[in-house]
Amino acid sequence: MHEKLIFEHSAPGRSADAQYPQVPVEAPIPAALRRASAPLLPEVSELQAVRHFTRLSQLNFSIDTHFYPLGSCTMKYNPKACNQYAMLPELLNRHPLAPESTGQGILQILFELQEMLKEVTGMRGVSLTPMAGAQGEFAGVAMIRAYHKARHDFARVEIIVPDAAHGTNPATATMCGCTVKEIPTQANGDIDLESLKAAVGPQTAGIMLTNPSTIGVFERHIDDVRRIVHEAGGLLYYDGANLNAILGKVRPGDMGFDVIHMNLHKTFSTPHGGGGPGSGAVGVSERLLPFMPVPVVGQDGDRYRWLDEKDLPQTIGRLSNFMGNTGVLLRAYIYMRMLGRDGMQRVSEFATLNSNYLAARLRAAGFELAYPERRASHEFIVTLRREAREWGTNAMDFAKRLLDYGFHAPTTYFPLLVPECLLIEPTETESKEELDAFVDAMSAIRREAETEPDKLKGAPWTLPVRRLDDVRAAKQLDLTWKAA
Amino acid sequence: MPFIPHTDNDIRTMLDAIGAPDIDALFEEIPANLRAPGLPGVPPALNEMEIGRLMADFATRDGRPLNFIGAGAYEHHIPSAVWAIVTRGEFYSAYTPYQAEASQGTLQLLYEYQTMMASLTGLDISNASLYDGASGLAEACLMAVRANRKSKSQRILLPVALNPTYRDVTQVVAGNQNIAFELLPYDPKGGQTLVSALEPYGGQDITAVVLQHPNFFGTLEDVDAATDWAHANNALMIGVVNPTSLAVLKPPGQWGRLGADIAIGDGQPLGVPLSSGGPYFGFMATRTEHVRQMPGRIIGRTLDLDGKSGFTLTLQAREQHIRRSKATSNICTNQGLLVTAATIYMSLLGAKGLAQVAATSMLRTQQLVDALTRVPGARLAFDRPRFHEAVLLLDRPVKPVLEALARRGIVGGADISARYPSLGNALLVCATETRTLADIETYAQALAETMRNSAAAA
Incomplete structure (x- = not known):
């Protein structure tokens, strides 16, 4: 099986003429700013393009075609309804800056999604804006930093990660201007508590943990971990990569975590798309509520509206030009509603x-x-x-x-x-x-x-x-x- | 059980193989004091028929107003073929192509995408995506700090005429790494960034200069002079660009004598629906010499064991799963499916179609400006050449006007007064090839009536 490059299907002068205005229009651009030669884009008919990309698709393995047991990625079935009903024309064509009065439907969906995610994680607040797990991690560590800074505790710049952590954990800590301290995992898969005790101190900003951990076992001493880190003045970050394992069984908020990111493209079955879009919604405990990334959907009586920097003056700020991967959030919402409270435990x-x-x-x-x-x-x-x-x-x-x-x-x-x-x-x-x-x-x-x-x-x-x-x-x- | 295929018989057989009495026993390692009592706060399940009805009700409530907002997200025609192919399970439900041999479809498509974006931006190479334009600029600034070895200052100049949310996001994402951002003012008459504002920085250690072209107001910038100034002062030039505009505007790779060093932008105009703000994708292109400083996935063509050509993720030593705390970025999963849409979109439109979309959008915006500025109380803010957006100044606060228009089914533009107080009552409007002359006339009439019905503030 071999498919030529799209450029090798090209012939000068060919194009998919139904797809753009045919009346020739000259762009009135000053000569110094005008493009001199056309970019190298394919010149193919609509059928040639459709056939080429359909053939390319057939070279892929995917959940729809193959068992895909990729550890840590939760490659579960993506129900077709989640796509179908997230792509209703009114939802697809809405401009993000359109007045809130024209978006009460979508705002209600996002508000209800926030509420459901609070329930399944046991956290006090949820912001949906991070566009992927790694951006959720960024938001989480940035909130931890903002919390310490707001308390004038400027020495707390060290993030502890177990050696089994995802690579995004230490990379995120660096992006947030923190240093990273790794602690070992014991032969039985649990964290080495003695190493943890030795690692914490007045420089500890927090610890980033996945539980169940990346080696596929539940951290049995999570209560001790929480106590050690909190007593040292640090906060606990929950990497939600493995939330699928514990839905409805144990909640990160009840385990004592201060902040969590969820990979909606894992646990809540939004598509992986050959490498995204993901969604890395974050949940926070009481003390991190003021620092959540904006915008967040709020409710005034029977109206929904965006909460922004004016409502959350201590927010870490914005992570995207608008409000995150809304289309992904719609798919997660549909999935969660279809599962319901019992389906989620199943x-x-x-x-x-x-x-x-x-x-x-x-x-x-x-x-x-x-x-x-x-x-x-x-x-x-x-x-x-x-x-x-x-x-x-x-x-x-x-x-x-x-x-x-x-x-x-x-x-x-x-x-x-x-x-x-x-x-x-x-x-x-x-x-x-x-x-x-x-x-x-x-x-x-x-x-x-x-x-x-x-x-x-x-x-x-x-x-x-x-x-x-x-x-x-x-x-x-x-x-x-x-x-x- | 929705989406779970197990029969009672399966469950018994499987528990026997495990040696567990029941499913609950599989959770025995979770301390009992932490076990949740279920999820009473989540509503009961809906079947597909019920959720379909519910979503349709939400959608109907929001309706389909006539849109005249751009401000970083643009309504363009999307060929039906684009999303018909994008939502094929083989693209939709695959993951990051770590197993290259089982992902040649996605990988070849991304290689084709990289080729198109490199050519569109006039630069050597492109990555295979970032989250969006705003966070893409943050990544570009961090990359410039790594790539500009002549500079130690970590000082980056940002125009005030840059999309203000891009500035916010860049500050949030890059600000924790001790980068200092300083602002370049714009000309209040023309709306373009003042290249003369660069002069005070001459001879200083500046890491990079950012220019958005067309800028947030839609105004075309003096890209050549700014780029040459940057290079004369050992700074890198970062161009923030709209991909549609590049079909007709000189690409960043040809700005000034040497060309910009990094081009970034939001890929949304290339076949991605507005969808209330996302998912979109960010693109980034640069020169070959900077490739190892570039964040995000990069696909390379290579040979297999039989000497046949194939595609694979390459230069992974930059990335977080290898370099961990020393990676170029923490970026991992990003916006692959949207890149798939953009690649199909660009293939269907070609250079000619994209230029027609760009030119028609410019024409429609000119027609919109002509129609709206005939309305008493509305005038044009800036007189310089523009792409497909323009700032109008109203004689009264913008928000109530927009609310009144919304009640007539018109989304009339973005209120930028709060971000640009010196402009006064400023409304940023946009018309693309999707707006007809009749649409423009509808808007102009509605605006005229709205303005008549409410007294001017001043």
């Missing part, structure tokens, strides 16, 4: 059931679990260190061979502290049959690893391309097409 129940079932079956099939004595959360880790040592087939080889079997690979080599790892997250929307088929594929690949390891090392064999030369890509940069 999410964590069946995500956890699927994960523990898959872990149990893979273990029975001879795979080594990284934390076998622990209960898996919604995801778990297989380590392929034995397979690497005995047969020379590493985690990437297994991942690539899985593609040949028609499964998207789990997350590989993350978290960094487990060697040759696959982080596997099946989500609640997969059937038992799909999970069984995945176990069959993993078992077959394991037999191949023992008897025909080259089948793994050369994989994938059946996809549009075979394994790509990443070193060449970075050394001989080819980032744009140029006409021959």
